[in-house]
Every structure is written in structure tokens, then in C-alpha cells.
Amino acid sequence: MLRFFERLVDPYPDQPESVPADRLWPFVLHYSRPFTGLLAAMAVVTALVSIAEVVFFTAMGELVDWLAEADREGFVDTHLTSLIGLGAAVLAGLPLLVFLLSLITHQGIFGNYPMLGRWLSHRLMLEQSLSFFHDEFAGRVSQKVMQTALAMRETVTKVLDMLVYVLVYFTGALVVLGAAEPWLMAPLVLWLAGYLALMRVFIPRLRRVSMAQADARAVMTGRVVDSYSNIQTIKLFADAGAERAYAREAMDGFMGTVHRQMRLATWLSVSLATLNTLLLVGMAGLVVLAWYHRWVSLGETAVAIGLVMRVRSMSDWILWEVAGLFENVGTVQDGINTLSRIPEVQDRPAAPALRVQHGEIRFEDVVFGYARGSQVGPRVFDGFDLNISPGEKVGIIGRSGAGKSTLASLLMRFHDLQAGQITIDGQNIAEVTQASLRRQIGMVTQDTSLLHRSLRENLTYGCRDCSEERLWQAVRQAHVHEFIEDLVDPHGRRGLDAQVGERGVTLSGGQRQRIAIARVLLKDAPILVLDEATSALDSEVEAAIQQHLYTLMEGKTVIAIAHRLSTIAMLDRLVIIDKGRIVEMGEHESLLARDGLYASLWRRQVGGFLGE
Structure with missing residues (x-):
């Protein structure tokens, strides 16, 4: 059953992905379409859970009335059937509804929704033009791909959860109280007016702070990742102090938004606690007065106070969910600026x-x-x-x-x-x-960057189905075999299975360039572009490889760029x-x-x- 719900939506669709709109809700809906059925089911079951809770409070009120009015001796004979039915409904009905809601949310939505968003966003980023990545931090882009998808899920589920649960529960509470005594609805209505006023005052401020915080977080992460990506330069110039100051400046900017957010949170908590206390005291006073004058029964008094206690605890949850919602909205809004950008170079x-x-x-x-x-x-x-x-x-x-x-x-x-x-x-x-x-086109560039994968995966990147014999032929022609046996990664993998590190940092420039040449040899494209293909090689290795490069050029159209004129003369x-x-x-x-x-x-x- 769990697996069935987990497979209702494929988080890795193969169809071509279009660029989402650059406005908030169209952007969110773009990624939510595959989950329309599950989200609708979630809303329906959430409404049923809300109704079940209100009905449960009403049933508890009736139970109090039975206990107050019944004769102890004849209580069991009179109410046994009703008690068994009530117990069975509570024991079976509510857990089943919660179980169904959990299957829909936890198995169907929570895991698949952000993964689908990350998958589609990652595919879009891979289609972006090269100039896009020249202007962006790699860490900043990856953070937006990871965090925006999660924030979208939280935004959609929180909105549905709050709207449905609160609307149904609050309406049910008003109906129950109004049925007992219409004027008992007054404290709830007044509380709602005050609650909406608090939201109107605080939520826009929290939203602005959350958006500023999302921007500051992205800048902070980008600076930290930039330091790690260029750690060799930092070590070479021995300027860790400047690097700390560079990161500290971004962290201070982020902490400024955190302090603003927490100050708002303090005033919001105090205001909400005051409002909820007024609701509890006001409702308790009214129902006691109504019971004293025999306008309501003891059970109705218990129901009214129980509902108010539930609304009181729910109000804290709602307000912080709304605050969290706007924090997620800020994250999504920040991600939109990157993830909805149309690539400069596109296929017709x-x-x-x-x-x-x-x-x-x-x-x-x-x-x-x-x-x-x-x-x-x-x-x-x-x-x-x-x-x-x-x-x-x-x-x-x-x-x-x-x-x-x-x-x-x-x-x-x-x-x-x-x-x-x-x-x-x-x-x-x-x-x-x-x-x-x-x-x-096969191309060898001057700045050879390798993938953080095994040597074999780097060599066969442009020719996944090449044979072992062909692979080793290219390895020998590019003189990669001279250092293969010496490669060992931190996990003990050796030779072709050894990981080469991020951008190939575990290898020398000359070794990386030899791998790049071997990779182009395997690709065997009809057009060859050599952009300083041997610039990182020493003269002895260059002379040894040169003959193989001339062999590689046979039958191909070649464009060779070099500062060292002897290599192309x-x-x-x-x-x-x-x-x-x-x-x-x-x-x-x-x-x-x-x-x-x-x-x-x-x-x-x-x-x-x-x-x-």
C-alpha cells in the first residue's frame, strides 16, 4: 500500500521541460500540476478530519450530559449501545482518516513533490547558456534548485492545510455554539476580528523580512562556496583574514534579517497570547453564566470550553504556519529569478x-x-x-x-x-x-576541468558504449597509462576506478589535459577543435603525444589554437x-x-x- 502511493506520481518525468512563468502562483502551479489529484484528495480528507474533530467534541458534550442526568444504576442499560458506537467510531474512524491523510501526504506528496521540482529545475539549469554560469555562483544555483522545490511543497501544502482545516473547523465550532446559544458565537467572532487584525499588522512585515532573509542567505552561501571552490588561491596568497572578513560581511547581513524576524516574532507571540487569553476568559465567563441561568446544559458548557481551547492552540499553529508560509514564499520568489530565466541560446x-x-x-x-x-x-x-x-x-x-x-x-x-x-x-x-x-565536434580546451567521478567515467564521457580495448588504446595514445596505476583515492579505489576529485584537483594540469585528449580520441568526432590542447604538457610529453594528435587529425576538419607556434606550424x-x-x-x-x-x-x- 505504501509503495502504491509512493508511485502515484513519477518524480523523474522524461518529457521536455518548459521554462516556468516568472510570477509566484503560475510558477508554483507549473510544478504542482502532476499532483493536482493528490492535493485535491488531501483537501477532502483534511476537511473530513476537521469535521470528525468537531463531531467528537459534540459527542463528548452529550456524554457529559448523560453522566449529569443519568441514574448510576441504569446508566449502562440506557446508554451501552450509544457508548459502544461512539467508542468504535472514535477508535476506528479518526485513525483511519489520519492514516489515509498520511498516505496521501507522506507517501504521495512530501517526497515526490520536491524531487520532481529539483529534477525539472536541474534539467532546465543544464540547458542554460554558458554565460549564465559565468555570472552565477555554482553554490548559489544549486542551493536554489534544492531549496526552491522544498519551499514550493511547503507553500502549497500549508495553504491547503490551513484554508481547509481552519475554514471547516472554525465553521463547525460556530455551528455547534450557535445551536446551543447563538450569542455564544460572539467571543469567537470578536476573537477572529482581532486575529485577522494581528495578521494584517505582522504578516506583511514578516513577509518582507523573509524575502530579505532569502536573499541574504543566498549571498552568504554563495560566498562560502566561492571560498571552498578557490581554496588553493586562498592558501597560495595566505590571506585567510580577508576571506574571513568577506564571509563575515555576508553572515552579518544574514544575522541582521534574523534579528528583525525574531523581534517581530516576540511581539507577535505576546499579542497572540493576550488575544487567546481574552478569548478563553471571555468564553469561560459566558458559558458559566449561561449554565448558572440554565440557558445551556453542562455538556454544552464542556463543548464550548473544549472548542475554545482547541481554537486557542490552533491559533498559535496557524499564525506560525502563515509566518512560515511567507518565509517559504520568499524562498520561492528568490528562486524564480534564477529558475524561470529563459536560456540565451535556444534550439529553434x-x-x-x-x-x-x-x-x-x-x-x-x-x-x-x-x-x-x-x-x-x-x-x-x-x-x-x-x-x-x-x-x-x-x-x-x-x-x-x-x-x-x-x-x-x-x-x-x-x-x-x-x-x-x-x-x-x-x-x-x-x-x-x-x-x-x-x-x-571534439574539443580540447586549455582549462581542462574534470567531473568529480571516476577516471573511467571521465574518459568515456563522450563515448559511453566504447569497448575496453578502444578505451585502453586511447589511454596509451594520450600517455594516460603512465600515471593510471599510481592513482588511489581516499576510499582505496585504484586506477580507472579512482575518483579524481572536484574539477580533477587530485591530478596535475598536465595529467588532466592528457585525459581530455584521450576523451576526444574516444569521441572520434568529424570536426576537431584544439584550444591550447598541449599547453599544460611538458615538452617531452608533448612531443610524445604530438604524433598521436596528427593521427587523430587524419580525415577530420581541424581548428587548432595555440600560443606555442611550433605545435601548429x-x-x-x-x-x-x-x-x-x-x-x-x-x-x-x-x-x-x-x-x-x-x-x-x-x-x-x-x-x-x-x-x-
Whole structure:
């Protein structure tokens, strides 16, 4: 039975996920649709539990009247059947309703709801453009994915629980008291007016503080995660004091919101306690007076006081649930700003997959400048043209900031152009799916970052179904085998099964780059982009790998970017760019004979790296 309710909603749906609306309730409803039936069932059963409690109080009042009026000797004979029926209803009915409510909430909603929200939000974040992650803390994004889903569940369930339970219970209490004596409803009505006044005064303030607290918490978490992510830099510069001050500033900001919240909580608690005491004293005085004048029975007196005691305890729960509700609303509102952001780079509707038969690449009148929000910065390329023939090996050379890596990023469609187009075999890369484009391009970057998984998982990331023989062939070609046997993680896993740490921190830069080369060897894509692919390797290892790289290039269209000119001097064509323009183009010898920028860079390098 438990498993049945746990499986009513699949928390990992496979269908494509759309970006939710950026307004609170449409955003919440977007993630609540799969749970509509369960939420409706929860509301109905909650109402039944509320009715059952009111009926139970009424039955207890009747029992008091029976005890007050009955003869002890004939009590059992007169009321035995009623007592058995009442006991059976209380013993069986209420626990069964609570059991059903628990199945719906605990098994059906509480676990699946936040997990579905996290799953869908995570999928959306994976679809975000690269620039999105350049502008956000990874810890801040992950916190919003984790916390927003939980806050949505709390928001929806609290609203339903409070609305249904309170509405049904309070209405039932008024009906019971009104049936005994209409004017007994007066204390409850006056209390309700005062209660609503308290909510109107305190809740908006709590809501504002909660939203400020959610922002402050996100900033605090982002700063702490930033410190941990860059711990090597902190250690290198021995500036832990500045780092503590950086975190302390955010923590102080968060504590300021906590103090404001707690001050409001203190005044709210005192005000509510005063209001509830007035209700209890007022109702007790009235029912005693009514009993004294024989306007109500002893049982009705007991019911009235019992209901007021229940309302009194419920009022504390409601008010703090409402305060908690707005804290969750603040968390959701904060998450909306991130989770409902539309990716800058999107596939067009019904975009086809890229098909590469030859590997011809054309940059046609490309115009591009990095954007920050709606603002586009200075243009990196303005009318850039470059044609690369099928199977041609082209080296891209230029000073730092000339636009070399940007050219590779545009080919991978990490950013969209402001004008012009890039085509592969005549297909505009903006009109095909991003996934199919990137599957057809193997790329090794200068800053190689590995996943915090095993070495085997990192090597086979682009080729999950490769054979063991093919894996080891790539491992040997990239000279990864030289250090595999020495790898041992803290849990004792060795070799290919060893975990490489976050971003591959347990490995040297050269080892990470060799793994990246092996990974591209396994991917075996028809187009190859090498962006400083051997920059982290020492000369001996670079020379050993170079031959395998030339083997890798066979039959592929290649774009190679390097500061170390000796690594790409033997390519078919060298393209020298400066400030986003092609200033020279040709083979190594012809460019040296021309005695232009390339020859100048070659002479200045003398086996080293380009200057600024």
C-alpha cells in the first residue's frame, strides 16, 4: 500500500521541460500540476478530519450530559449501545482518516513533490547558456534548485492545510455554539476580528523580512562556496583574514534579517497570547453564566470550553504556519529569478539534427560582442569571414584577446551571433539542435576541468558504449597509462576506478589535459577543435603525444589554437587574427617569407609563448 502511493506520481518525468512563468502562483502551479489529484484528495480528507474533530467534541458534550442526568444504576442499560458506537467510531474512524491523510501526504506528496521540482529545475539549469554560469555562483544555483522545490511543497501544502482545516473547523465550532446559544458565537467572532487584525499588522512585515532573509542567505552561501571552490588561491596568497572578513560581511547581513524576524516574532507571540487569553476568559465567563441561568446544559458548557481551547492552540499553529508560509514564499520568489530565466541560446522549434558528411566550415560576415543582460559589449568580430575546406587543418594564431577562443566558442554555439552565420556542410548551426552540433565536434580546451567521478567515467564521457580495448588504446595514445596505476583515492579505489576529485584537483594540469585528449580520441568526432590542447604538457610529453594528435587529425576538419607556434606550424594553413580581423593567412614558410605579424611573433617567441 505504501509503495502504491509512493508511485502515484513519477518524480523523474522524461518529457521536455518548459521554462516556468516568472510570477509566484503560475510558477508554483507549473510544478504542482502532476499532483493536482493528490492535493485535491488531501483537501477532502483534511476537511473530513476537521469535521470528525468537531463531531467528537459534540459527542463528548452529550456524554457529559448523560453522566449529569443519568441514574448510576441504569446508566449502562440506557446508554451501552450509544457508548459502544461512539467508542468504535472514535477508535476506528479518526485513525483511519489520519492514516489515509498520511498516505496521501507522506507517501504521495512530501517526497515526490520536491524531487520532481529539483529534477525539472536541474534539467532546465543544464540547458542554460554558458554565460549564465559565468555570472552565477555554482553554490548559489544549486542551493536554489534544492531549496526552491522544498519551499514550493511547503507553500502549497500549508495553504491547503490551513484554508481547509481552519475554514471547516472554525465553521463547525460556530455551528455547534450557535445551536446551543447563538450569542455564544460572539467571543469567537470578536476573537477572529482581532486575529485577522494581528495578521494584517505582522504578516506583511514578516513577509518582507523573509524575502530579505532569502536573499541574504543566498549571498552568504554563495560566498562560502566561492571560498571552498578557490581554496588553493586562498592558501597560495595566505590571506585567510580577508576571506574571513568577506564571509563575515555576508553572515552579518544574514544575522541582521534574523534579528528583525525574531523581534517581530516576540511581539507577535505576546499579542497572540493576550488575544487567546481574552478569548478563553471571555468564553469561560459566558458559558458559566449561561449554565448558572440554565440557558445551556453542562455538556454544552464542556463543548464550548473544549472548542475554545482547541481554537486557542490552533491559533498559535496557524499564525506560525502563515509566518512560515511567507518565509517559504520568499524562498520561492528568490528562486524564480534564477529558475524561470529563459536560456540565451535556444534550439529553434522542431530544429533538425546536424549531419556532417564532409566537414566544411564557413564563418560568413560574423558580428559578435559579449553581452551582459540586454547590453552588448564591444564587438570582438565585425564582419569576420573564414572558409575551412573539408579535412583541412587550420591553425588560428594571434595575441591574447585577439578573438581566438571566442571563435571556437561561437563554433560550439556557446553564444549566438548578433549578425552573420556559421555553417557546417551548408547547415546554419543556429538552425540545428545544440546537442547534435556538439556531438559532431571534439574539443580540447586549455582549462581542462574534470567531473568529480571516476577516471573511467571521465574518459568515456563522450563515448559511453566504447569497448575496453578502444578505451585502453586511447589511454596509451594520450600517455594516460603512465600515471593510471599510481592513482588511489581516499576510499582505496585504484586506477580507472579512482575518483579524481572536484574539477580533477587530485591530478596535475598536465595529467588532466592528457585525459581530455584521450576523451576526444574516444569521441572520434568529424570536426576537431584544439584550444591550447598541449599547453599544460611538458615538452617531452608533448612531443610524445604530438604524433598521436596528427593521427587523430587524419580525415577530420581541424581548428587548432595555440600560443606555442611550433605545435601548429606544420598545419595546412595558418590564420593570423588581430583585434577580430584576419591580417595574414598562408603556410608557415610563406608567412615567414612575408615578414609580417606572424614572422614577428615567430622571432619573438624563440620556442616560448606569445607576448601581449
